[in-house]
Amino acid sequence: MFDFATMQVIGWLIVGLTLILFALTSGFDSGVGILLPFIGKNDTERRLALNVIGPTWDGNQVWLITAGGAIFAIWPTVYATAFSGYYIAMLLVLWSLFLRPVGFEYRSKLPSQKWRNSWDIGIFIASFVPIVVMGVAFGNLLLGSPFNYDAIFLRMDYTGSFWNLLTPFALLCGVVSLCMIVTHGAAYLSWRAEGIVKIRAQKALCLFAVLYVIAFAAAGILIAYKVPGYTLGTSAASINDPLANEVTRKAGAWIMNYHSYPWMIIAPALGFLGAILAILATKSNKRITAFIGSCGVQVGTILTAGFSLFPFIMPSSTDPAHSLTVWNSSTTLHSLNLITIVAVVMVPVIAIYTAFVYRKIWRDGALKEQDIQRDQHTFY
Known part of the structure; x- marks a missing residue:
């Protein structure tokens, strides 16, 4: 199809697309789950x-599983390093997600309010923990992860711990992740619900969109002036050979891509403008426009992280020369070709099916409290 370097960039785009689709779809589910007890x-x-x-x-x-599968297929070295180094964090996400399906399915099986309140807390945990952990993980990617490889780049040694992940900057990234997802959930809830729930969702949207703008701006300032970034040497050996990486660390390195490719500024601008649009549209009771704005927040935030890191995927703070990049951690050209073909065929099919399902749901109009009271045994 294309040369190896082009296919490696296409693989990077595929992973980014799956993460964006996860944030756009499962994001508002998680946002509603976080807001549920309140x-x-x-x-x-x-x-x-x-x-x-x-x-x-x-x-x-399913998009979360798809994202994990895409990372495994396209960047097997990254998958092995991340899932080994962040093992406890990954288990925390997995264990918390266990509460989501059983919470939905068993919550309304008994009339006891104590029973239902307990499952509401479980759904909150299943929504809150993965989103914050994922934000903290992205923060640690920007900071660099404490790992290195042996002399033949075969065996990985992770020198950090779970508690080392919880640095102030990483926690700030967790706050950014939380605020963007809650904004998305509140936007969807204010669109698809009526009555007092809609009004509270609109208030939550305005609050968390403002918090997102503050946290996102603070993270950007720290990345530009405080957090050491990584730069990759330009020699052919450094780009293609993981044992010959020429990597340096310095403050402000993560914004170098924006100097080299000014069009990338679209990403953070989309995040900020999406949040502002969501707030203004909510004030004007333009619910669909507010949801579109919150979608811009998701896309802009993820693209900002991806553009800042590129070509790095998982930088090493222990030995920067062992950092994993798009160039040194991709699978073979043959595999990338097959993955691209599958993505080109299946993503449109899934998108069309998803659009059909949502169109059917949205045609029924917003949900009201009377609907719940009328159909006690058919709703969750």
């Missing part, structure tokens, strides 16, 4: 919030 003051209001995402939450989770 936005509903009684059982009917909470059931209304749950059933706004009820028809689609399980299908949207």
Whole structure:
């Protein structure tokens, strides 16, 4: 199809696309789950919030699996290093996600309010923990991860611990992740719900969109002036041979791509403008426009992280020369060709099917409390 370097960039784009689709779909599911204990003051209001995402939450989770599969297929070295080094964090995400399907399916099986409140907390945990952990993980990618390889680049040694991941900057990235997802969930909830739940969701959207702008700007300032970034040498050996990497660290290195490719500034601008649009549209009660703005927040934030890191995927703070990049951690050209063919065929099919499902759901209009009270045994 194309030369190896081009296919490596296409692989990077495929992984980025799966992460964006995960944030756009499962993102608002998680946002609603995080808001659930606070936005509903009684059982009917909470059931209304749950059933706004009820028809689609399980299908949207597939994008998380797809993202993990794409990383495994395209960057096997990154997959092995990340899942070994961040093992406890990955298990924390996995264990918390266990609560999501059982929470949805068992919450309304008994009329006991204590029973239902307990599952509401479980759904909150299943939504809150993965989103914050993923944000903290991205923060640690920007900081660099404490790993290195042996002399033949075969055996990895991870020298950090779970608690070392919780640095102030990484936690700030966790706050950015939390705010962008809650903004997205509140935008969807204010669009798809009616009554007092919609009003509370609109208030939550405005609050978390403002917090997102503050946290996103603070993270950007730290990246530009405080957090040491990584730069890759330009020699052929450094680019293609992981044992000959020429990597240096210096403050401000993560913004060098924006100097080299000014068009990349579109990414952070999209994040900021999306948040502002969501707030203004919510104030004007333009709910679909507010949701479009929150989608811009998701896309802009993920693209900003990707553009800043490129071509690095997982920099090493222990030995920068052992950093994993798009060039030295990709699978073979043959595999990249097959993966690209599958992506070109399947992503449009999934997109068309997803659009069909959502179109059917959205045609029924927004959900009201009366709908929940009328169909007690058919809703979650």
